[in-house]
Amino acid sequence: MRTPIIEYTELFVRGIGDETDVVQKEMYSFPDRKGRSMTLRPEATAGVLRSCIQHKLLRQDEVLKFFTLGPMFRYERPQMGRQRQFHQINVEILGSASHLVDVDMLFMLHRFLSEIGLTGLEYQLNSLGCAACRPAFRAALEDHLRDVDQAGLCEDCRRRMTTNPLRVLDCKVPGCKALTTGAPVITDHNCDACRVHFDAVMDLLGRSRLQVTLNPLLVRGLDYYQRTTFEVVSTDIGAQSSVAGGGRYDGLVKQLGGPDVPGIGFACGLERLAMLAPEQPDPGVDVYIAVHAETLLEKALEIAQVLRGQRFSVEFPYAFRSLKSQMRSANKAGARFALMLDEDGAAQCTVAVKDMRDGEQYVVSEADLPGNLLNRMAGGA
């Protein structure tokens, strides 16, 4: 599914939560011609759900799966691994509250990251409870924070104490970290239903090959998460660490005006994946066409078209240069073959072919060229 990159600001405020950092200081917002506040999407889930609701795609008894991919925007100072416009792959599964979905989704994410060659990632998990049990935990946490020496908390956390105390747990400031050591642990405060759900998730994962780490301090930056949340982290992308993150968001669809359909999803940062992905060697082109005379450039274009029609990748110069220079270009382009066109060959419909790998050179008719090249590529390996 593709949704617009621009939405009414209201959608994100309602979906993500108006006390989150994303909404408070990271949204790219501006008024449209009618003065309505518009926002370049900081994340994808809200737009996808809005669209599902608007087009009535959701039914109680049906599971829907979506993926989406595209640019996201956050108004913050760019740095290594963090830009104002970046790209995410998102996956959403709607319509099932089963723990099987949570695990299946993590398997899928793991499979994807493994297949593109990423290793050394840590999969962190936590359960944030639900509407029934989170308030009790929040109260317990507030009590704890009231008891500790608040002077040790950073400015942000003193504000968060009342607005969003869970975020204090996730704070990286050493003073705050120290004060959370004796703090209540969220997974100890989950209600029975949440505990059963999360235990089942952890149990299945424990019996799988996917190594995960329980991180009770993992809070995530979006308010809509419930129960299972997760983050995939790496230490190799500068000061950033998160490569992918997500979780369950039962209740969000209803909150946005749709039916009470459970859901879970994750987002994956493409630029960060690119930083971690192993370098791919440049495959090079199949054929580079060099010409002995400027008048043969159009002939080169013609042959290029024919070969491209046979699925060869072909380059040729757009301006005439010395043959030496053209051959250098052929080499630089990683061409397997260089064709060399001259006046005599053009008259007889033949071309000189040079195999750049072993330097062997021969002449073939234009008609035989594609087959000849294919043979050589298959045979010479």
Next chain:
RNA sequence: GUGGGUGUAGCUCAGUAGGUAGAGCACCUGGUUGUGGCCCAGGCGGCCGCGCGUUCAAGUCGCGUCAUCCACCCCA
């Protein structure tokens, strides 16, 4: 929003006490009178981010501004 670094050739960077610019790579031509990789020679290429100021003179000093990078914060 806060802090720091950097802006000089297409790229990576030098530039010495203020005297209007250099290297390597890349590119082009040639050595090889029509042929890649290595080597050699020559060449092309620069409002020294922008503006104002100091000075006889500013890439160099001062102020401002913009851009960019890194970090905080936060997240993908």
